[in-house]
Amino acid sequence: MSISEPTDVELKILRVLWQQPGATARQIHNAVHANQDKNYSTTVKMLSVMLDKGLVHRNDSVRPQTFTAAVTRRKTQKSLVSKLVERAFDGSASSLVMQALSSGKPSKEDLQEIRDLIEKLEQRE
Known part of the structure; x- marks a missing residue:
């Protein structure tokens, strides 16, 4: 699977994961949307899209699931x-x-x- 160019929002999420590998969706949401009234489900959806694009990895062996950047x-x-x-x-x-x-x-x-x-x-x- 080829890795595609990240969008602006995806870059914000990647910045969080580069600083905090193994973050949960909630931690990512809180970091990216700290002072914004954004829906948590939007962050979860973005992480799903990023997973499909090969930009992040998801660890399903822990609860809650954690994410790491798949690209440096x-x-x-x-x-x-x-x-x-x-x-x-x-x-x-x-x-x-x-x-x-x-x-x-x-x-x-x-x-x-x-x-x-x-x-x-x-x-x-």
Whole structure:
């Protein structure tokens, strides 16, 4: 089964599971919809859809059932960025980086991380 790209709501659920593997549907619901008046059954349905899509695993051997992410944060981010680069920046990663850096004020820490990454990439050449 191929894993499909997560929707915005599915990403919110995955973020919970990346931080809290083995969460119950109730825990996920409370984390995702903390200050919203959303129905619990909607979260359960979303988890069922995500299970069918291969985005989560369900442990049926415990009660209540628990869920874990079937995809890593890194792999998901990489896939989403690759698609964004292709769709919005005509395949140019540098255009994406330039847009990201010019659209906000990066922190000193962010800039240092970027410098470190550039140095690391240059050393590979």
